Amino acid sequence: MTDLSANNPHGIVLVSGGMDSCVTAAIALNEGAAAFLHVDYSQRTEARERLAFHQIADYYKIPSFFRKVITLDYLRSICCSALTDDSIPVPKFEKLEEEGNGEIPITYVPFRNAHILCMAVSWAETIGARRIYIGAVAGDSAGYPDCRPEFYEAFNKLVEVGSKAGRSLKVAAPLIKMSKKEIVQKGRELNAPLHLTWSCYEQSEKACGRCDSCLRRLRAFQEAGVVDPIPYENI
Amino acid sequence: MTDLSANNPHGIVLVSGGMDSCVTAAIALNEGAAAFLHVDYSQRTEARERLAFHQIADYYKIPSFFRKVITLDYLRSICCSALTDDSIPVPKFEKLEEEGNGEIPITYVPFRNAHILCMAVSWAETIGARRIYIGAVAGDSAGYPDCRPEFYEAFNKLVEVGSKAGRSLKVAAPLIKMSKKEIVQKGRELNAPLHLTWSCYEQSEKACGRCDSCLRRLRAFQEAGVVDPIPYENI
Secondary structure, rough: OOOOOOOOOOOOEEOOHHHHHHHHHHHHOOOOOEEEEEEEEOOHHHHHHHHHHHHHHHHHHHHHEEEEEEOOOOOHHOEEEEEEOOOOOOOOOOOOOOOOOOOOOOOOOOOOHHHHHHHHOOOOOOOHEEEOOOOOOOOOOOHHHHHHHHHHHHHHHHHHHOOHHHHHHHOOOOOOOHHHHHHHHHHHHHHOOOOOOOOOOOOOOOOOOOEHHHHHHHHHHHHHHOOOOOOOOOO | OOOOOOOOEEEEOOOOHHHHHHHHHHHHHHHEEEEEEEOOOOOOOOOHHHHHHHHHHHHHOOOOOHEEEEEHHHHHHHHOOOOOOOOOOOOOOOOOOOOOOOOOOOOOOHHHHHHHHHHHHHHHHHHOOOEEEEOOOOOOOOOOHHHHHHHHHHHHHHOOOOOOOHOOEEEEOOOOOOOHHHHHHHHHHHOOOOHHHHOOOOOOOOOOEEEHHHHHHHHHHHHHHHOOOOOEOOO
């Protein structure tokens, strides 16, 4: 296990509180990462996500000085997205829509992952971390341009030329080529606390089970032949 | 002159309030840009810089809906720099130090320009702007890694692969290869309001005349054979 008292943690994990970031944290901790970063960008589910973040961090015994929550409230003031604007309803479906139609969904927050990675780079430069882990998934993400492998390649080039750390600091997206089913399997293999995660685009006692994010998650557990340990509203 | 009532301004200019961003604004307005973005990252001179920003925006008659100030206060909470931390004194010099020693100065704010450009990209995606102008200068900037031409090339690649706009949105750094002397000359040629700008790393009634930024500015005016129109403390 990582020496959490070390002054220079090997890496920073971006932990939203969802399933993908939880499994990414499990992978990162195996590789020696010690710091958890959560970003509040005024998403409508922030309170629920932040609870999940702290519960996952507690599970992994991350001390408070390696556990940071950053508020990025300006994104809400400059962008329109169903994830940050309460007046735009989150789309609900009976079943998953066809994938790969090339359209960018209304839940897209312009350039969000670039902002979040920039924060991680600034923090990494300050605490001397050498790796940033993000739970981006290309295949079955919903067409967000900042979830593609090319985006992370381009971001690493930016870090290489534009930071003090240069080539010694890298962004890793260990799930990028996995399917959601494989992520569930990896999480169980590593004993990741999937029961503490929150994926729903709404927040209440139970997940809605009908937004795009819930439907993808449910399908992944079903394909992996495992019962999703969190409670759902409509199931 | 630009049609400032247009719904989709052609471009966004990052206006800190310093000389370089003022000259960049003059160039950008000639090319049709209409929106001004200022970022408050809790730098110690923010109040003075913001005043300069509004005075320059007034000079160019930028309406309030194309004039945006974004607060990015988390940078102060995660980074150490003489520009954001009051406990670190800004270095003062009798004369300009040798350049090109390869060291990154204490005034470096880790990855600052990447954060600022990300905000501009998110705003550009929202208002449909196609160009982002930044007054970065490679040659006589003080060794900041995020002022190099390679940084802007890498950032444009990131925008291309990671934003909705893709290749139709570009970052332009029109001063990147200019000397400070040429910037003064360009500003005068375009009738830019250099008398409204603030470059000093401290803030008071008059510029200190002894920080790295003041010394570079003063030398530029001297080389251009022009009197700097702002008042200085020690001159």
